[in-house]
Amino acid sequence: GENVEQHPxxxxxxxxxxxxxxxxxxDSASNYFPWYKQELGKRPQLIxxxxxxxxxxxxxxxxxxxxxxxxxxxxxxxxxQPEDSAVYFCAASHNNDMRFGAGTRLTxxx
Amino acid sequence: GAGxxxxxxxxxxxxxxxxxxxxxxxxxxxxxxxxxxxxGQGLEFLIYFQxxxxxDKSGLPSDRFSAERTGGSVSTLTxxxxQQEDSAVYLCASSADNIQYFGAGTRLSxx
Numbered sequence: 556g557e558n559v560e561q562h563p564x565x566x567x568x569x570x571x572x573x574x575x576x577x578x579x580x581x582d583s584a585s586n587y588f589p590w591y592k593q594e595l596g597k598r599p600q601l602i603x604x605x606x607x608x609x610x611x612x613x614x615x616x617x618x619x620x621x622x623x624x625x626x627x628x629x630x631x632x633x634x635x636q637p638e639d640s641a642v643y644f645c646a647a648s649h650n651n652d653m654r655f656g657a658g659t660r661l662t663x664x665x
Numbered sequence: 666g667a668g669x670x671x672x673x674x675x676x677x678x679x680x681x682x683x684x685x686x687x688x689x690x691x692x693x694x695x696x697x698x699x700x701x702x703x704x705g706q707g708l709e710f711l712i713y714f715q716x717x718x719x720x721d722k723s724g725l726p727s728d729r730f731s732a733e734r735t736g737g738s739v740s741t742l743t744x745x746x747x748q749q750e751d752s753a754v755y756l757c758a759s760s761a762d763n764i765q766y767f768g769a770g771t772r773l774s775x776x
Binding site: 658 | 695696698700706707708710713715721723756760763764765766767768769770
């Protein structure tokens with residue numbers, strides 16, 4: 556089955572700096588890669604996703620890149636703000652069978 | 666409904682009792698997932714239902730845990746003879762076209 560690894564487990568940045576979270580996956584059949592943000596005490600919310608037919612996707616300050624050959628994908632947050640502080644989960648999916656990474660706790664210091 | 670609904674939102678039980686947690690997925694979503702999340706931890710996969718296929722139960726931690734999905738819609742996660750280590754938030758998600766939508770979770774406390 557699919558195995559998703561996520562790094563780092565914790566990340567602390569200064570407000571305004573960029574943050575990068577990386578994930579690797581094992582199943583070459585995976586073709587959908589979402590990122591979820593979970594604020595304290597709340598449910599995970601989808602923030603951005605990418606499908607295997609594209610290499611990069613951007614939405615304002617958030618971007619995701621995908622390297623299918625190397626089986627890794629990354630989340631990039633630019634101009635970080637304190638409200639970006641949360642736990643971020645990556646996932647890899649094929650035919651609705653999704654597996655999550657262990658999560659990254661991002662802290663943005665004002 | 667507009668989203669994934671879980672009930673109860675909070676459940677306090679005594680060690681050794683059985684509990685049932687309910688998930689109402691988004692109408693039309695064929696895939697349904699249960700996860701467990703301990704305080705400050707990641708999403709632990711428990712079980713996955715996809716249409717009429719046999720569920721993927723590979724994440725269930727012990728035979729005290731079971732889940733059903735009746736009529737391809739509502740799902741119930743049952744934990745028998747609860748233990749203190751079962752205390753966690755149990756999250757349900759339903760999916761269409763791979764995108765998962767999460768419920769607010771059930772916070773289970775086993776005393």
